[in-house]
Amino acid sequence: MDQSRLVFLKLGGSLITDKTKPLTPRLDVIARLAEEISAAMKTSPGLRLLIGHGSGSFGHDVANRYQTHSGGEGTAYWQGFCEVWQAARALNLLVVEALTRSGLPVVVFPPLAMVTAKNRRVHAWDTQPIKLAIEHDLVPVVYGDVVFDLELGGTILSTEDLFQSLVQPLCPQQILIAGQDAGVYGDPQNPGETIARITPGNFEQIQPALAPSQAVDVTGGMLSKVQAMVKLVQENPALEVTIFSGLKAGNLQELLSQPGTQIGTWIAHQ
Numbered sequence: 445m446d447q448s449r450l451v452f453l454k455l456g457g458s459l460i461t462d463k464t465k466p467l468t469p470r471l472d473v474i475a476r477l478a479e480e481i482s483a484a485m486k487t488s489p490g491l492r493l494l495i496g497h498g499s500g501s502f503g504h505d506v507a508n509r510y511q512t513h514s515g516g517e518g519t520a521y522w523q524g525f526c527e528v529w530q531a532a533r534a535l536n537l538l539v540v541e542a543l544t545r546s547g548l549p550v551v552v553f554p555p556l557a558m559v560t561a562k563n564r565r566v567h568a569w570d571t572q573p574i575k576l577a578i579e580h581d582l583v584p585v586v587y588g589d590v591v592f593d594l595e596l597g598g599t600i601l602s603t604e605d606l607f608q609s610l611v612q613p614l615c616p617q618q619i620l621i622a623g624q625d626a627g628v629y630g631d632p633q634n635p636g637e638t639i640a641r642i643t644p645g646n647f648e649q650i651q652p653a654l655a656p657s658q659a660v661d662v663t664g665g666m667l668s669k670v671q672a673m674v675k676l677v678q679e680n681p682a683l684e685v686t687i688f689s690g691l692k693a694g695n696l697q698e699l700l701s702q703p704g705t706q707i708g709t710w711i712a713h714q
């Protein structure tokens with residue numbers, strides 16, 4: 445890859461859906477986020493993007509009913525697997541429609557068709573097509589999905605799981621995680637103050653403030669998100685991660701077009 449700046453962006457399920465109501469997209473938010481991304485791309489010629497999105501009250505709700513993430517066998521398990529796929533895909537269609545309407549050249553890489561897992565971790569993924577899409581100035585889109593698992597039968601990979609496995613082959617400079625919350629709160633029971641910076645050095649001290657999602661969520665909420673990102677910056681010291689609110693209009697556009705903007709919680713090597 446050349447000198448341009450590659451950013452992985454997650455549009456969290458807590459942002460693009462209402463996680464308190466099954467199968468409820470926030471279409472106005474999705475449309476605004478798409479416009480912000482498009483505006484940032486126009487004013488930042490070196491910016492290259494890989495977009496991932498979460499499943500919110502689509503996939504999580506159905507997966508929770510069937511415990512799809514834990515693996516299984518038999519007709520009922522595979523029926524559930526299929527229903528989770530349908531829910532995740534339905535949300536993906538809405539996101540892609542909005543991104544396309546905003547003029548973004550998006551191409552979808554459905555995880556079920558590309559990735560296999562082993563005990564809930566990415567096992568094999570030919571990332572060459574994604575690399576080529578970025579090199580040709582397209583915007584690849586991935587999303588949390590069901591995948592076949594060589595040990596468990598089936599499982600679920602979150603957007604963060606996918607990002608973790610794409611960092612090494614694609615070498616992004618930044619990961620932006622947009623959710624409904626202003627960042628990582630020092631006390632999730634009393635949301636207000638966000639933690640400005642998390643590093644491998646202060647992670648242990650911050651960990652008690654990290655909890656699963658307050659909504660139905662089979663991939664772990666803020667705790668697993670921060671854990672995964674701290675591990676990534678530890679392994680890739682040049683990488684920086686920002687967790688921020690995409691509900692506040694303008695945040696996403698600013699973070700995309702002005703690297704270094706201090707919004708939300710930063711996760712960095714030091």
Ligand SMILES: Nc1ncnc2c1ncn2[C@@H]1O[C@H](COP(=O)(O)OP(=O)(O)OP(=O)(O)O)[C@@H](O)[C@H]1O
Binds near residue numbers: 458501627
């Ligand atoms: N310290 C904390 N700060 C902020 N949120 C926290 C904290 N601890 C737990 N949470 C919960 O984690 C949620 C964010 O994780 P969640 O996985 O729901 O987000 P998401 O990635 O946007 O959603 P999805 O997994 O559907 O894509 C928050 O909405 C909150 O309920």
Ligand SMILES: C=C(C)CCOP(=O)(O)O
Binds near residue numbers: 499602
């Ligand atoms: C529940 C499904 C299908 C995917 C979960 O992905 P995430 O919302 O990124 O955690």
